[in-house]
Amino acid sequence: MLAFTVRRLLQSVIVLFVMSIIVFLGIYAIGNPVDILINPEADIAEQEATIRRLGLDKPVWTQYFTFLTNVLQGDLGTSFVHNEPALLIILERLPATMELAVGAVGLAIIIGIPAGIIAGLYPDSIIGRGIMAGSILGFSLPTFWVGLMLIMLFSVMLGWLPASGRGDTVGFLGVQVSFLTWDGLTHIFLPAFNLALFKMSLVIRLARAGTREVMLQDYIKFARAKGLSNVRVIGVHVLKNILIPVVTVLGLELGSVIAFAVVTETVFAWPGIGKLLIDSIGNLDRPLVVAYLLMTVTMFIIINFVVDILYSLLDPRVRLGDMKA
Amino acid sequence: MTGNEPTLCVENLQTYFYTKSGVIKAVDDVSFTVDKGEVLGLVGESGSGKSVTGFSILGLVDPPGRIAGGRIRFKGHSLTTLPEKEWRNLRGSRISMVFQDPMMTLNPVLRIDTQMIEAVTAHENISRQEARTRARDALGQVGIPSPDERLKAYPHQFSGGMRQRVAFSIALINKPDLIIADEPTTALDVTIQAQILHEAQKLCRDTGTALIWITHDLTVIAGLSDRVCVMYAGRIVEAGGINQVLDTPHHPYTYGLIGSVPSRNKRGAPLAQIAGMTPSLLNLPPGCAFRQRCPRASRACLTEPEIHELKDGRAVRCFHPYEEEATA
Numbered sequence: 001m002l003a004f005t006v007r008r009l010l011q012s013v014i015v016l017f018v019m020s021i022i023v024f025l026g027i028y029a030i031g032n033p034v035d036i037l038i039n040p041e042a043d044i045a046e047q048e049a050t051i052r053r054l055g056l057d058k059p060v061w062t063q064y065f066t067f068l069t070n071v072l073q074g075d076l077g078t079s080f081v082h083n084e085p086a087l088l089i090i091l092e093r094l095p096a097t098m099e100l101a102v103g104a105v106g107l108a109i110i111i112g113i114p115a116g117i118i119a120g121l122y123p124d125s126i127i128g129r130g131i132m133a134g135s136i137l138g139f140s141l142p143t144f145w146v147g148l149m150l151i152m153l154f155s156v157m158l159g160w161l162p163a164s165g166r167g168d169t170v171g172f173l174g175v176q177v178s179f180l181t182w183d184g185l186t187h188i189f190l191p192a193f194n195l196a197l198f199k200m201s202l203v204i205r206l207a208r209a210g211t212r213e214v215m216l217q218d219y220i221k222f223a224r225a226k227g228l229s230n231v232r233v234i235g236v237h238v239l240k241n242i243l244i245p246v247v248t249v250l251g252l253e254l255g256s257v258i259a260f261a262v263v264t265e266t267v268f269a270w271p272g273i274g275k276l277l278i279d280s281i282g283n284l285d286r287p288l289v290v291a292y293l294l295m296t297v298t299m300f301i302i303i304n305f306v307v308d309i310l311y312s313l314l315d316p317r318v319r320l321g322d323m324k325a
Numbered sequence: 326m327t328g329n330e331p332t333l334c335v336e337n338l339q340t341y342f343y344t345k346s347g348v349i350k351a352v353d354d355v356s357f358t359v360d361k362g363e364v365l366g367l368v369g370e371s372g373s374g375k376s377v378t379g380f381s382i383l384g385l386v387d388p389p390g391r392i393a394g395g396r397i398r399f400k401g402h403s404l405t406t407l408p409e410k411e412w413r414n415l416r417g418s419r420i421s422m423v424f425q426d427p428m429m430t431l432n433p434v435l436r437i438d439t440q441m442i443e444a445v446t447a448h449e450n451i452s453r454q455e456a457r458t459r460a461r462d463a464l465g466q467v468g469i470p471s472p473d474e475r476l477k478a479y480p481h482q483f484s485g486g487m488r489q490r491v492a493f494s495i496a497l498i499n500k501p502d503l504i505i506a507d508e509p510t511t512a513l514d515v516t517i518q519a520q521i522l523h524e525a526q527k528l529c530r531d532t533g534t535a536l537i538w539i540t541h542d543l544t545v546i547a548g549l550s551d552r553v554c555v556m557y558a559g560r561i562v563e564a565g566g567i568n569q570v571l572d573t574p575h576h577p578y579t580y581g582l583i584g585s586v587p588s589r590n591k592r593g594a595p596l597a598q599i600a601g602m603t604p605s606l607l608n609l610p611p612g613c614a615f616r617q618r619c620p621r622a623s624r625a626c627l628t629e630p631e632i633h634e635l636k637d638g639r640a641v642r643c644f645h646p647y648e649e650e651a652t653a
Contacts, residue, residue, distance in 0.1 A: 006354055029446030030643060120433075192592050218424050218425075218426060218429035218430050219429060219430055219431055219432040219433070221385060221424070222430040222431070222492070222495075223432065223440075224385055224416070224420075225383055225385060225416055225417060225421065225422040225424075226416065226417035226421070226443070226444040226446075226447060226495065227413050227414060227415070227416035227418055227444070227447050227448055228417070228447050229413070229441060229447065232443065232447070234377070236435070236443075237435070240432075240434045241433075241434055242437065244434075314434065315433075316434060316436075316479040316481070317433060317479070317481050319397055
């Protein structure tokens with residue numbers, strides 16, 4: 001376990017380092033922020049002063065080296081646009097996105113797993129076919145369109161749920177969250193459901209395929225031959241076996257949900273980091289984009305690590321020590 | 326429950342599978358009884374319906390299969406008319422089953438103690454601690470060393486033979502009246518097989534548990550069972566005491582089976598075979614199912630033979646049975 005952790009840590013540092021080079025060069029290549037940031041009516045001396053102040057006059061490798069030195073001291077740079085530390089801006093917006101992502105994955109699990117098991121147990125029934133048809137829709141309908149339709153139905157026509165914003169927030173462990181207030185809950189439900197739809201379809205398919213496979217195994221028949229109730233057979237013997245693929249996929253998906261909730265955040269005007277990224281790319285706000293991407297990579301690394309540990313809890317045959325980190 | 330009632334009495338059992346391509350009569354008109362403490366061998370080749378017979382007794386026939394007719398009486402109570410919930414209560418407590426492949430019968434992601442304790446608490450309202458004690462004793466009973474530690478292990482930490490012992494100990498844990506063992510030694514090597522056979526026999530003698538031992542291997546049950554039923558294409562073709570059947574088989578199929586067992590006396594000679602292949606259960610030929618492979622078949626075999634009761638509790642389903650002297 002310790003060897004596994006150490007190996008994984010070293011590997012993560014290398015990944016972060018390589019990633020930072022790629023990101024830095026990539027953002028350098030797509031455009032010069034000077035063209036956007038500096039007022040074209042400013043005189044040459046003023047322009048050059050700004051360029052020097054931002055350090056954009058130096059060659060790219062010097063810029064990267066400065067950046068790297070700062071990162072090692074915990075400074076991810078200062079946003080060109082907001083003139084605040086990039087990390088601070090991201091962390092300010094992160095709780096909103098986290099909350100949305102966790103809510104979405106939660107919904108995907110709570111609805112997806114039971115629905116998938118039912119579809120797996122009764123693949124030829126009307127309910128089973130209905131669930132599968134629903135999951136195809138969840139896969140194929142574009143998120144922004146579903147989001148608009150949800151707003152149309154539940155906010156405009158029925159008037160049950162609000163269409164945008166976070167609603168009332170309360171402080172919880174030092175961050176502002178919506179899910180602890182009733183108003184906040186009503187605000188988070190639609191965007192979370194919208195974001196969850198795709199994951200839910202994925203979970204349904206995984207759970208269904210797993211259930212169909214596991215139900216044919218001898219150990220399920222043996223469990224039934226022991227006289228166990230159906231609830232116990234499905235809720236313990238089947239469920240624990242199908243959770244392995246579900247956890248893998250959801251772990252990775254949680255990362256992508258956090259990192260790329262852009263569309264949903266835009267449709268529901270949810271003040272998260274997805275929207276921040278799009279704006280920053282538009283403004284060529286290099287430090288913010290780089291900081292955001294590095295944070296995303298770190299997050300994926302952490303999630304993968306947690307998933308590997310969850311594996312070993314779910315499946316005793318997986319021993320972390322044997323894993324090629 | 327009178328004392329003379331057999332533990333299990335199967336009468337004219339029919340278990341059919343209703344598939345899209347037709348009705349498969351996996352078990353067709355099978356009757357037998359098992360007394361207290363008796364070991365009944367159920368012999369036949371793959372697809373002869375022996376496993377389905379076992380599952381029918383447990384009420385675990387998967388759709389599209391179902392019990393289409395006949396009666397199963399367990400200690401005087403009819404099982405086929407029992408509501409599902411009561412049948413489930415019998416499973417694992419009064420009737421239990423051991424499967425063929427020990428690698429597949431234990432859930433790989435649950436610890437042995439979980440899988441044993443749930444078998445007890447499903448039937449009895451006792452504390453986890455008591456159930457655990459009983460699980461430990463049951464493991465010890467089947468010869469697993471240091472059962473306390475082994476309870477905490479996962480199935481993949483056991484060898485095949487040990488897993489089959491665990492499966493047996495789960496089957497035994499509620500002291501059932503009947504155990505159905507579906508080829509439990511087929512996947513094991515011969516030394517482990519011998520140990521398990523020996524222990525199974527001892528168990529029946531000591532506790533009066535009845536045992537149905539399903540196998541395709543006549544040599545396995547030769548030393549184990551009291552009586553034997555030979556199945557072919559879903560029907561019992563011959564039944565009787567194990568020694569009589571092995572010494573003087575009446576049915577040509579049984580005769581062929583015994584003739585094809587390798588032995589020292591026939592060293593160097595090619596193994597005797599039964600000509601042809603098992604017919605598909607989907608379109609059985611009319612008349613005797615063994616007719617096309619049978620050296621003694623005649624026009625009479627175009628009609629279905631009935632099972633005849635003979636002396637000494639023997640029975641045979643054939644128009645042209647071999648007589649006593651046939652194998653002498």
